[in-house]
Amino acid sequence: MRRTVAVRQVAAVNRFGVTGLAVAVLVLALVATACTGGAPSGQGGAGGEPKGVIRIGAAGPYTGDLSKIGLDSLNAIRMAVEEANQAGGVDGYRIEVEVGDDAGDAAQATLVAQKFAADPTIVGVIGPMNSNCVNAALPIYEKAGLVIISQSATNPALTEQGYRVMFRVCPRDDAQGPAAARFIVEELKARKVYMIDDKGTYGQGLADQVEIALKELGATVTRGQIAPTDRDFSAILTRVRQEAPDLVYLALPNPAQAAALLIQARSMKIQTKFMGGDGLKEKDQLIAGSQGAAEGFYVTAIGRDVREVPEAAGFVKAFEAKHGAMSIFSGQSYEATNILIAALRKAGVKDGKVDRAAVRDAVAATSGYRGILGFPVSFDSKGDVLGGSIYVLQVKGPDFVEVKAYPIGGK
Amino acid sequence: MSFFAQVPQQIVNGISLGSVYGLIAIGYSMVYGTLGMLNFAHGEVFMVGAFGGWLAMGLLLPFLSGPTLLLPVTVAASLTAAVVGVATERFAYRPLRRAPRLAPLIAALGVSMFLQNAVMLATGGRAKTYLTSAIVSPDAGVMLGGTFISFLRLMVVAVAALLMLVLDYLVRHTYTGKAMRAVAEDPEAAAWTGVSVNRVVAAAFLLGSLLAGVGGVMVGLLYSQVDFYMGFSAGMKAFTACVLGGIGNLPGAMVGGVVLGLLESLGVAFVSPVYRDVIAFSLLILTLVLRPQGILGRARGQRA
Numbered sequence: 001m002r003r004t005v006a007v008r009q010v011a012a013v014n015r016f017g018v019t020g021l022a023v024a025v026l027v028l029a030l031v032a033t034a035c036t037g038g039a040p041s042g043q044g045g046a047g048g049e050p051k052g053v054i055r056i057g058a059a060g061p062y063t064g065d066l067s068k069i070g071l072d073s074l075n076a077i078r079m080a081v082e083e084a085n086q087a088g089g090v091d092g093y094r095i096e097v098e099v100g101d102d103a104g105d106a107a108q109a110t111l112v113a114q115k116f117a118a119d120p121t122i123v124g125v126i127g128p129m130n131s132n133c134v135n136a137a138l139p140i141y142e143k144a145g146l147v148i149i150s151q152s153a154t155n156p157a158l159t160e161q162g163y164r165v166m167f168r169v170c171p172r173d174d175a176q177g178p179a180a181a182r183f184i185v186e187e188l189k190a191r192k193v194y195m196i197d198d199k200g201t202y203g204q205g206l207a208d209q210v211e212i213a214l215k216e217l218g219a220t221v222t223r224g225q226i227a228p229t230d231r232d233f234s235a236i237l238t239r240v241r242q243e244a245p246d247l248v249y250l251a252l253p254n255p256a257q258a259a260a261l262l263i264q265a266r267s268m269k270i271q272t273k274f275m276g277g278d279g280l281k282e283k284d285q286l287i288a289g290s291q292g293a294a295e296g297f298y299v300t301a302i303g304r305d306v307r308e309v310p311e312a313a314g315f316v317k318a319f320e321a322k323h324g325a326m327s328i329f330s331g332q333s334y335e336a337t338n339i340l341i342a343a344l345r346k347a348g349v350k351d352g353k354v355d356r357a358a359v360r361d362a363v364a365a366t367s368g369y370r371g372i373l374g375f376p377v378s379f380d381s382k383g384d385v386l387g388g389s390i391y392v393l394q395v396k397g398p399d400f401v402e403v404k405a406y407p408i409g410g411k
Numbered sequence: 412m413s414f415f416a417q418v419p420q421q422i423v424n425g426i427s428l429g430s431v432y433g434l435i436a437i438g439y440s441m442v443y444g445t446l447g448m449l450n451f452a453h454g455e456v457f458m459v460g461a462f463g464g465w466l467a468m469g470l471l472l473p474f475l476s477g478p479t480l481l482l483p484v485t486v487a488a489s490l491t492a493a494v495v496g497v498a499t500e501r502f503a504y505r506p507l508r509r510a511p512r513l514a515p516l517i518a519a520l521g522v523s524m525f526l527q528n529a530v531m532l533a534t535g536g537r538a539k540t541y542l543t544s545a546i547v548s549p550d551a552g553v554m555l556g557g558t559f560i561s562f563l564r565l566m567v568v569a570v571a572a573l574l575m576l577v578l579d580y581l582v583r584h585t586y587t588g589k590a591m592r593a594v595a596e597d598p599e600a601a602a603w604t605g606v607s608v609n610r611v612v613a614a615a616f617l618l619g620s621l622l623a624g625v626g627g628v629m630v631g632l633l634y635s636q637v638d639f640y641m642g643f644s645a646g647m648k649a650f651t652a653c654v655l656g657g658i659g660n661l662p663g664a665m666v667g668g669v670v671l672g673l674l675e676s677l678g679v680a681f682v683s684p685v686y687r688d689v690i691a692f693s694l695l696i697l698t699l700v701l702r703p704q705g706i707l708g709r710a711r712g713q714r715a
Contacts, residue, residue, distance in 0.1 A: 063528075065640050067536035199685055225685040229644055231634040234424035235679040235687065238417045256538035256636060263635040267549030268559055289540045289636065 050094035054354050056081070056340060057116040058097050059127035059137070059148075061104035065228060065254060068285065070129060073151060073333035074099065075323045077126050079315075080337035091349040095341065098122055102133050109133030110140060117144030123347075123354040124149070124340045124363070126333060130253070131155035132201035134166070141165050147360040149340055151332035154278070154302065155205040159382040167363055167383040169336045169373070170329075171302045171390065171408050173202075176277060177209025179390035179406040180249070180300045185217040187392075187404060188273060188298075190246035193221050196236060196261075197251035198228045206277045207251035228254065233261045237268050247273045255282040255328075259290035266293045278302045284325045287395055297395045298403075303388050304374045305400065306331030312372035335371045339363065419558040421676040427564035427633065429672020430571035434626035435649035436656070436664035437578065438496075438619025444595040444659040445615045448504070448512070451519040454646020455526035456496045456620050461627030461637040462530060463491025465539050476545050481628075484546075485570075489624035495526070496620025497613055505609070523642070530639040538638040541631035549635070567629045574622060575665050582661060587614050595659065644688075651695040657705025666706055 058077045061070035074097075081095045089095050098119070100112030109128050116122045117140050125141065125148040128134050134153040141148050142163045150158075150168040154176065159166055184190050193214055197203035211221045222243055224236050240248055248265075252258050258280045265274070275298040280286055287294050306312040315334055319326050343362035347354055364383075368376040375387040389407045393400040435457050442450045467487030471480060503522050507515045543549050543563065552561035582588035587610075593601040594611045602608050630645065631637045648671065656667025671691060678690040698705065 063531065063536070065638070067531065068538075071536060225683050227685050227688065229640065230684070230687070231630075231636060231638075231641065232424075232428060234428070235421065235676055236684045238420045238424065238680070239684075241420075242417055256638065259540070260538075260634055260636040263543070263549065267543075267561060267563065267635075269550055269554075285538060289538065291540060291542060291544060291635070 050085075050089055051092045052094070052349075052352055053096050053121070054090055054093045054123055054344065054349065055096045055098050055119070055121045056337070056344075057100055057112075057122045057125040057127075057146075059100040059102055059109065059112045059116070059125055059133070060129040061133075062099065062101040064103035064105070065257075066104045066130070068256075069282075069327045069329060070101075070104075072323065072327040072330045073127075073129060076319060076326070076330040076333040077337045079319060079322075080334050080341065084338075084341045090341070090344045090354075093349050093352075095344070100127075102128055102130070102137075104130045104133065106132045106136035109137040113137035113140035117141065117146055120353075122146065123344065123356055124359050126151065126336050126340060129153060129329065130200070130202060131158060131205060134158050135201060138163050138166055145356045145360065147340070147343075147356065147363050149336040149363065151336045152279075152329045153202075155201050156209070157205070159384050163383075165360055167379050167385075169332050169339070169377060169385050170278075171385060171388060173206045173209045173277075175408045176206065176300050176302060176390055178213040179392065180210050180275065180277070181213030181217055181219070182406065183298070183300070183392045183404055184214065184247055184249070184275065185219055188247060190273065191219050192243075192245045193219055193247050193249055194224065194240050194243055194245035195221060195249045195251060196224045196226060196240075198230075198253065198257075199225055200228060200253060202253045202279065203251040207249070210249060210251065226252075228257070231257070231260055233264045234268070237261070237265050237270060240265070240272075241268060241270050245272060247275060250274060250276040250280065252276065253279040255280045255286040256289055259286050259294065262290045262293040262297065273298070275299065278328065281305075281393065281400060282328050283399065284327070287398060287400075294395045295397075299393050299395075299400065301391045301393055301400075303332070304391060304402075305393075306372055306374070309372055309374035311370070311374065315372050331372055335373050335377065338371055339366055339369055339377065342366070342369065416557060417680045418677065419556065421680045422673065423558060423560050423564060425673035425676030426669060427567045427672070428676065429652075429669035430568050430665070431626050431629045431633070431668070432645075432648050432652045432672055433665035433668025434571050434574065434622045434629070435645055436652035436668050437575075437661055438616075438623045439649055439653045440656075440659055440661055440664040441591075441615040441619045443653070444661075445591060445598075445612050446504070446508075446515075448515050449519065449650070450499075450504075450616075450619075451516070451646065451650075452499055452503075452522035452526065453496075453619065453623060454642035454644075454649065455523045456492050456499070456642075457623035457627050457630075457645055457649075458637070458639065458642030459495045459526055459530065459627075460488040460492030460620070460624030461631045461641065462534070462539070463624065464488030464628040464631060465541060465637055466491075468542060468545070472542065472545060478546060481546050481566075485625055485628050488628045489621040492620040492624030492627065493617050496616045496623070500613060500616040505612075523646075527639055527642065534639060536639065538636050541635050541637060543632045543635050546632065563632060567633060570625065570629065571665070574625060575662075578618065578622070578661065581618070587611070591615060648691060651691050654695055655698050655705055657707040660705065660707050663705055663707035670706065 102109035129152045131153040147165045154173045156172040156174045195207050197207040281299040281301050346362040347358035367378045378386045389405045392404040438453050464484045467484045503518045590606045590611045652667035652671045656663030
């Protein structure tokens with residue numbers, strides 16, 4: 001059946017001969033140019049017809065078990081870019097977002113990095129979001145001189161290796177660790193802590209930092225691990241019940257997983273305090289998703305919730321009107337994108353091109369940037385963010401309530 | 412010492428988890444019995460069923476609560492899974508019935524990815540919460556010594572056992588069941604005696620998917636959460652249970668499920684829970700090497 005069709009097509013080509021083919025190619029070419037030529041004018045930027053296009057990469061977990069957090073970040077990145085385009089883009093050039101999905105997986109993150117590095121029109125990257133992905137992709141970005149601003153990779157080691165292209169707008173775990181430990185020991189008076197992590201770079205890194213700080217303060221720590229895809233926690237919770245700790249610390253990046261764990265802990269009659277890191281500070285999945293089991297749960301947060309920052313009110317309103325309740329890293333994604341765009345404007349477009357090295361230097365020179373995070377953003381020589389505090393919050397009813405603040409660096 | 416103190420609790424955990432593995436494994440086994448093919452999309456059918464149950468629960472919650480809610484939710488989940496399962500067979504596998512063995516296997520992987528991504532897009536990648544407490548309070552149960560036996564886990568085991576008995580009756584005593592066993596024996600000879608092979612295969616997918624849907628609700632209630640990703644690992648565990656019990660053997664699938672659940676739960680009492688999957692898949696490899704016919708063996712039990 002299929003063969004006869006093919007034969008007929010060949011016959012048709014023969015009948016029209018070479019002229020037929022040439023006409024077909026011409027028509028195709030016309031359609032193609034019409035498509036590419038038509039698209040930008042449809043966007044309707046304030047500066048009229050854009051002179052051209054420059055692109056930034058967005059690397060993050062847009063599929064897989066972290067896709068909710070990833071997609072909420074991508075939406076924030078796109079929002080920042082749309083707003084910048086409405087304000088004339090960069091020197092009249094329109095900014096486009098190139099999406100690179102790493103699914104939170106280090107191997108995929110390197111593929112995304114190679115793709116971005118090889119594309120000369122990409123002049124800066126927001127992400128990757130997961131520490132393990134940054135860790136794997138960083139050498140590739142460094143070699144290409146392509147600046148990356150991560151909105152959420154908190155592993156301390158990332159900026160300790162001398163790479164020049166790495167920046168982040170989130171404080172490091174070693175700022176979060178001591179704050180969490182001080183709160184556990186000084187405020188909650190807990191002496192015996194059980195820690196659960198998911199073997200990931202983020203979870204294990206955070207757990208290590210908290211453990212070191214806890215031991216310095218004289219608490220005893222028992223560690224347990226689960227896998228990122230686990231949803232049955234009966235085994236580890238049976239161990240927790242056996243140990244009877246004063247507090248269980250969840251070093252997990254996925255609030256949905258933590259919510260399931262909290263519900264199952266309640267159903268096994270485990271009545272102890274629970275605490276977690278910044279990754280779990282997510283209303284929709286942790287509080288609503290846990291059917292009340294998260295009541296009283298403590299989290300440390302790197303920086304203040306953008307919903308509570310007056311400067312961010314406009315962003316929050318616009319984002320939530322379009323995409324619904326936002327996740328923890330949406331605000332930081334928006335801020336990181338705006339910092340990158342500001343740097344692009346400073347570096348400027350020359351002969352239709354943007355110099356990657358100039359963009360990197362402009363990002364590094366960011367000083368006292370007043371965006372929506374509620375503190376002036378600068379970077380130190382390693383690329384770590386300066387300013388801000390670590391906050392401890394507690395779930396009360398449908399919301400997180402601030403209970404304590406520790407300034408970063410104020411050990 | 413503390414390790415041994417957890418053993419009774421881990422046995423309770425293992426049996427309830429294992430009976431869910433068994434429910435899903437039956438679908439694998441049935442399809443393998445009748446078609447000789449591994450339906451790797453079965454885990455996704457289970458996942459879609461779980462979401463069907465979640466939807467029904469959301470719709471019915473204003474009107475019903477308590478154990479009466481369980482029946483309509485389970486029925487809705489089963490029907491959703493059945494529609495997807497039967498449609499998969501009709502449109503993805505039947506056209507490949509005479510193709511080389513690799514083709515339906517690849518089709519199964521394709522269906523699996525399709526379903527996973529379809530559900531991801533439909534749910535925005537978010538985990539959905541099962542309001543377990545609306546059916547049975549998760550912390551209700553009896554405390555025996557240091558072991559907590561929740562009514563929820565008892566209910567899961569009871570439902571699985573009941574369905575197993577019904578299924579056993581169907582396969583032994585109804586026309587469809589006998590036809591299924593005939594096709595499993597020899598499809599060609601069965602066709603000659605007047606059995607419609609297409610209908611028998613469709614029936615195998617239907618029954619398997621119905622059970623997977625029930626399994627979806629049970630997992631949703633136990634874990635209090637469903638997401639588009641849950642089908643993959645559940646499918647792999649069910650496959651392991653299937654091989655362990657003797658693939659193609661229905662009581663074997665159930666036995667394999669419970670044994671797997673028990674070994675996993677007891678195993679992680681002694682080593683870190685991250686090794687749960689290592690235990691499961693080592694068991695799979697060991698079974699394949701040492702006793703490929705599984706615990707109950709194919710020769711003694713009936714294939715269907």
